[in-house]
Amino acid sequence: MELNNKMLKIKSRIFDFFLSSTDLTPSTFVRHLQELLKEELQAVQANAFINKSSLFRNESFIFEKVETYPNPTRYVEIPIFDQDVAIGQIDLHFHTPIPLPLESFHHISKELSIIFQHYNLYILKRHEEKQYEELFMITSKFHSEMKVETILSEVIRLLQKMYGDFSYQLLLTSDIDSVTHLPVKKLDFDDDNLCAMNAYVTGEVQYENSISDRRAHIYIPIKGGQGVYGVLQIISLDAAILPEAEVKFIRLVADATGSALEKTQLYEQSKQVISDLQLINETSHQLNTNLRLSEVTNFMVNKILHFFQAKETAFILFKKDGINVLSGSTEFFQYDMNLEKLAPIKEHLNSDGEPLFIGDLRLHNRLSKLPFCSCMIIPMHVPNGEKGVCVVTHTLPYFFSFEQFKLLQSLIHHSTLAFNNSMLREELERYVITDYLTKLYSRKYLDGKIDKSMKHDTKGTFILLDIDDFKVVNDTYGHQVGDSILVQVAEIIKANINETDIGARWGGEELAIYLPMIEWKLGKEIITRIIKKIRDETNPCITVSCGLSYWSKDSGITPRELFHRADYALYKAKDKGKNQLCVDFPLQDNLL
Known part of the structure; x- marks a missing residue:
């Protein structure tokens, strides 16, 4: 009866401990149980020895047995069982002979074993809750940041926190340059690590034990919905094997990692696609604005x-x-x-x-x-x-x-x-402003340029050229040769004027040159050179007569007057015998 009361009191106090304590770790629990046993059984000392591979495998402590040679009348060992498997013992020391019959301690052993079994279930449940809390936290972080570096950092942090006795390496199929500070390595398909390759290919967990260096390796595939993205390598330095329940949890972590990497990859791809579409859309929009x-x-x-x-x-x-x-x-x-x-x-x-x-x-x-x-x-x-x-x-x-x-x-x-469109538009513009045969500018384009020049420039020189005896050329050689002569003269003109100068077809066999911001003396030198080249380089050989007129801000003449004076000078060149140049402008009217 007394023993039952003592055990009832011990269990009641343990229950109160569960309700009131904020620290329910195995170390605290065992120490509290030792103190209870000392008090309730009037022991001087209570030492607990718990096998590390038992319920406390997830904790970083061990209660070791005190090696003594006690007096058998004052010392008793109480074994602790878990499913009929001895997981440790509690040693009690007394000043006086043992106050209870030895048979009583068999009952105490059974009751304490039941307490340990319930506590073991509690520890396992709490451990599972902690695992899933951690998994939920890192999964939430995966989705909130969507960054590969964050995903890999969080996975390594979780594994080191939950299983600090093991080392880890992530073998990934893609190069991640930004995570050199993490245990991440490229999964090399030429590598001789067959277990890692088997885990990647089959998508199943692979085990490998090395007796020589006392290491155990576990390879867990990192899988997403669309494929395998790598392998998580777990290395145990003392050849310890993780329980299947722990491997199952780590597989959940690996799967969450694979899904996160896959979603991050898809997210980056979608961002790239959006960026590409924006580039194409922006480009198409800009190019549809009639650019040159x-x-x-x-x-x-x-x-x-x-x-x-x-x-x-x-x-x-x-x-x-x-x-x-x-x-x-x-x-x-x-x-x-x-x-x-x-x-x-x-x-x-x-x-x-x-x-x-x-x-x-x-x-x-x-x-x-x-x-x-x-x-x-x-x-x-x-x-x-x-x-x-x-x-x-x-x-x-x-x-x-x-x-x-x-x-x-x-x-x-x-x-x-x-x-x-730009090429066709500019080609059409060239057709509009150029003569089809000679590829010189049209009369209309020339008129517009001279009008604009006389409004904004300070001077300019205008020249009219007429092919001498062009009718005779057509009658003698035919109109095709006549067209060829026009083309030859046009090419000579274009080769001897600057890009800012304008060569145009005035009409029929008459051509024109306008030299903006050019004095009449320099203009005379240019056209004199052109007259000589036409005489020397055309085939059949022809000559041209030219009339030159000049304007400046002080002259006050109009474009119409400029044309009239050049035409008058051309008439004089024809009248003087052709193959020459005459100049006519407000200040001078001489044959040069």
């Missing part, structure tokens, strides 16, 4: 340099008469000395015509002369049967990704229409 060809090229080159981090970019047209690098392309492609290096690109377009994605040009048969390594070449469909191409390069090998190559193809596809 040079503006289109400059816009596209800047976009490609920024978005693809390229070193050199060019848009090139391969014409029958040569290679035309569009204005706005980067510096390398603007040098004439580099144009011959582009000839193999033309050969490729003629023979294949497919886009090229080259990681290292040094290994390419045709394009090895280009001083780059990475290269993307995208053909463009341009008007008039010409061949166009966009060339994007970098000095480092394998700098561009295949996703960037596909994006560039889409970008060029969407921008080709803008290029073609």
